[in-house]
Amino acid sequence: MSASLLLIAHGSRDPRHAATVDALVSEVRAQRPGLEVATAYLDHCAPRLSQVVARLGSAVAVPLLLNRAYHAKHDIPAALRSAGAAGMPVADVLGPSPLLLAALERRLAQAGLDLARRAATGVVLAAAGSSDPAADAATRALAADWQRRHGWGAVAVAYASANGPRVPDALAELRARGGVERTAVAPYLLAPGVLPDRIAAAAAEAGADVLAPVLGAAPEVARLLLTRYDQARIPAAAAA
DSSP states (O other): OOOEEEEEEOOOSSHHHHHHHHHHHHHHHHHSTTOOEEEEESSSSSSBHHHHHTTOSSEEEEEOOSSOSHIIIIIHHHHHHHTTOTTSOBOOOSOSOHHHHHHHHHHHHHTTOOGGGGGGEEEEEEEOOOSOHHHHHHHHHHHHHHHHHHOOSEEEEEESSSSSOOHHHHHHHHHTSTTOOEEEEEEEOSSOSHHHHHHHHHHHHTTOSEEOOOOTTOHHHHHHHHHHHHHHHHHHHHHO
């Protein structure tokens, strides 16, 4: 019997967060019928890890995180130790991945952006931001890869928190470049909440032509969760 997939999300007081996680779990189950998928939250939402681990047998923890920052490096290991599951295999975070770029483009298209005209389009990749320099560097590298491999006119990074350029600054940078005829903002965030709302307000105020929704339960995100699960499960099975 395969190990269960234990999805670990941060949690939020915003009910849209848990609803989005539930929708993503449904997509994961649809892509891999028969796999047991459980969800636990680090904060704000129930159930917590200690409640879920107690009823699971063999499992692989998959963080619902885009970058390897504080939550991945410290919070999740500490929570697993506290729940008595320090030995549980933990998958890598989601980013970076070509599947995330595909999900970002899916959301832009859903928001009305003509992807066929991407060479004349500047995109702001709007991330949460982190106090971990390596996490922010990973986001910038993803943006550069997105522009280089997918043919966008330009891709700039903005952050909703921490240091760094904000959405209006990034939009101004794009408009100052030659050849950019329209601008779009793509939130590099998984679920609705305070930071996506902040990005949306800034995009509207700064006059972005298109604002994409968050990544949410995009099929590519579900596929990536399963990829990370498989990558962590197979080495763990070989070592058993």
